[in-house]
Amino acid sequence: MTLPPGFETSDPSKVCRLTKSLYGLKQASRQWNQKLTDALLSQGFTQAVFDTSLFTKQTGSHFLALLTYVDDIILASDNIDLINKVKKFLHDTFKIKDLGQLKFFLGLEVARSTTSINLSQRKYVIDLLEETCFINSKPVSNPMITSQKLDKDTGTPLPDVTSYRKLVGKLIYLCNTRPGICFAVQHLSQFLDCPTDLHIQAAHRILRYLKACPGQGVFFSASSSLQLKAFSDSDWASCPDTRRSITGHCVFLGDSLISWKSKKQQTVSKSSSEAEYCALAAVTCEVQWLTYLFKDLHIPQVAPALVFCDNRSALHIAHNPVFHERTKHIDIDCHIVREKLQASLIHLMPIASEGQLADCFTKPLPPHSINSSIRKLGIQNLYAPA
Numbered sequence: 001m002t003l004p005p006g007f008e009t010s011d012p013s014k015v016c017r018l019t020k021s022l023y024g025l026k027q028a029s030r031q032w033n034q035k036l037t038d039a040l041l042s043q044g045f046t047q048a049v050f051d052t053s054l055f056t057k058q059t060g061s062h063f064l065a066l067l068t069y070v071d072d073i074i075l076a077s078d079n080i081d082l083i084n085k086v087k088k089f090l091h092d093t094f095k096i097k098d099l100g101q102l103k104f105f106l107g108l109e110v111a112r113s114t115t116s117i118n119l120s121q122r123k124y125v126i127d128l129l130e131e132t133c134f135i136n137s138k139p140v141s142n143p144m145i146t147s148q149k150l151d152k153d154t155g156t157p158l159p160d161v162t163s164y165r166k167l168v169g170k171l172i173y174l175c176n177t178r179p180g181i182c183f184a185v186q187h188l189s190q191f192l193d194c195p196t197d198l199h200i201q202a203a204h205r206i207l208r209y210l211k212a213c214p215g216q217g218v219f220f221s222a223s224s225s226l227q228l229k230a231f232s233d234s235d236w237a238s239c240p241d242t243r244r245s246i247t248g249h250c251v252f253l254g255d256s257l258i259s260w261k262s263k264k265q266q267t268v269s270k271s272s273s274e275a276e277y278c279a280l281a282a283v284t285c286e287v288q289w290l291t292y293l294f295k296d297l298h299i300p301q302v303a304p305a306l307v308f309c310d311n312r313s314a315l316h317i318a319h320n321p322v323f324h325e326r327t328k329h330i331d332i333d334c335h336i337v338r339e340k341l342q343a344s345l346i347h348l349m350p351i352a353s354e355g356q357l358a359d360c361f362t363k364p365l366p367p368h369s370i371n372s373s374i375r376k377l378g379i380q381n382l383y384a385p386a
Contacts, residue, residue, distance in 0.1 A: 029070065036068065039093055043086070048296035050289060056296060057082075063298060074102060108177065109217070111382055118382055120217025121177050125210050128170055132207055139212030140205060141367035144184040148202070148364070151240040155196030164195040167203050174210075177217045179250070180374050181206055182262040183361050190241075190264070215383030216374070224254030226294075228305035230287055231351070233358035234265070234279040236272040243268055245275035248361025249283035250377065251290060251305075257378050259286055262361035273313035274330055280314055280337045280348075283307060287346055304344050308351040315348050 004016075037047060040055050045066065048054035055066040064077035064086065073090070077083050090096045102110050111118040129135040158164060171185045184206055191199045228251065235246040244265050251259040261282070269275035287305045294301055309315055317330075318337045340346050359365070360373040 032071065033068075036094075039090075040066065043089060046296075048293070050292040050296060054293075054296060056298070058298070065297065069106060072106060074105060107173070111217075115222050117220040117222070118217050118380060119177050119220070120215055120382065121174055122215040122217075122383060124174065125214035128174070129207060129211055129214070132167065132204075134204065134207040134211060137208050137211055140208045141212065142365065142370045143181045143206045143209040144187070144202065144364035145205070146364045146366050149240055150187065150191070150198060150202060152191060152194060155198035158195050158197065158200060161192070161195055164200050164203065165192050167200075168192060171203070171206060178210075179218075179257065179260045179377055179379065180216070180360065180370060181209065182260060183246070183248070183364065186262045186264070190239075213381055213384075216379050216381045218257055219378045219380045220256045220258075221254065224256045226299060226301070227254055227303060228252070228287060228290065228301065229254075230283045230305055230307045230346075231356060231358040232276070232279045232283040232307060232309050233356050233362050234272070234275040235362040236269060236275045238363065239264055245269050245278070246362045247275075247279040247282050248358045249279060249286065250358050250361065251283070251286055255378060259290065260358075260361060260377075261286070271313075273311060273317065276309060276311035276314035277317050277330065277337065280307065280309055280318060281335075284337050284340050284346055288340060291345065304347040306349055307346045308349050308356070310351050310353045310356045312350060315350060318348055 037055075041047065043057070044059075045055040045057045048056065053068045055068070057064045057066075059079075059082060062077060062079040062082055064075065064079070064082050066086065067074040067076075073096075075083050075086060087096070087098055091098070102112070104110065107121055107124045109120045109122055111120070126135070129137075168185065168189050171181065172189065175182050175185055184202070188199060188203055188206075230249060230251045232247075232249045234248065237243045238246050242264075244267070246262065247265050248262045249260065250257060263282075265275065265278055267278075269278060284307070287307065291301050291305070318341055337346075337348075341348060353359070357373065357376050360370060360377075365373065
């Protein structure tokens with residue numbers, strides 16, 4: 001480290017050698033993570049290969065999982081004595097604070113019962129509405145106007161872009177439990193460099209949508225099967241600035257939604273079939289990662305994951321190993337779909353557009369459609385009146 005202010009030396013070319021990591025330095029978080037990892041490994045934990053923040057331990061017939069985020073830790077096991085033993089070790093080593101049963105973690109509110117778990121961010125939403133002075137605003141029934149086409153040149157540039165960037169950043173974190181706003185948030189995040197008054201108005205509409213149902217959250221059933229099901233969709237050339245397509249997908253474990261994404265594709269697609277095929281590649285990578293993660297959690301995946309797509313041409317490209325004139329230009333990484341299909345990791349299934357659950361991740365929907373999609377995704381509001 002460089003010499004601190006006020007410290008004088010006869011040789012200005014020398015620096016201090018740091019023997020102990022200090023809080024606030026760049027190396028501090030890495031050193032803490034390494035120290036925690038070494039401590040857990042010494043107790044027989046195994047660090048997951050595909051998510052290094054996850055540690056697992058098998059003791060006889062009992063299983064324990066430990067998840068870390070910097071210095072916040074979640075413990076889960078089928079044996080309370082095993083949990084208490086690990087907590088005692090962590091307390092003796094690092095002097096931890098035990099918060100008891102998991103109810104609140106990094107802004108996520110956890111409601112548990114014998115039949116299900118519900119994750120929501122109600123307090124986070126209310127705090128955000130109060131901070132932006134939208135707590136008394138008039139609610140709306142969808143997060144984005146379906147007829148509105150936003151681009152970088154529409155509207156008047158904002159004199160101060162900081163407030164817009166902070167708001168979009170907080171909305172991005174809210175997407176962890178609110179899949180219904182994913183498309184609108186990813187669309188607004190494209191204008192962070194030079195937002196306009198129309199962009200901030202669109203962001204305010206999302207706040208008004210959240211005002212209508214701040215307690216919505218993801219529902220996980222305890223009796224759900226372990227069959228992976230994924231839905232893949234795209235909206236061809238929908239970006240007016242780049243003419244790139246939007247990829248949307250969602251993955252279910254049984255009937256419980258566990259992963260979702262809305263993202264603009266990296267390249268321009270010449271056809272809707274190519275856009276759908278690239279979307280299939282994205283969801284295939286997600287399914288592969290989830291399969292690896294389940295293996296670290298000792299959850300066997302015997303049957304291939306069912307991947308539903310509403311584009312027949314994309315399914316034909318995935319099944320047909322022959323390169324021809326219309327597909328030879330597609331990025332080679334997209335052909336991971338064909339490889340994982342042959343390896344029986346996934347099984348492609350056709351689906352009607354009416355049953356496509358990933359539709360809300362690719363385009364703005366009217367109120368009745370977005371509400372129907374949210375119900376099908378299994379999003380529930382525990383705070384709604386009975």
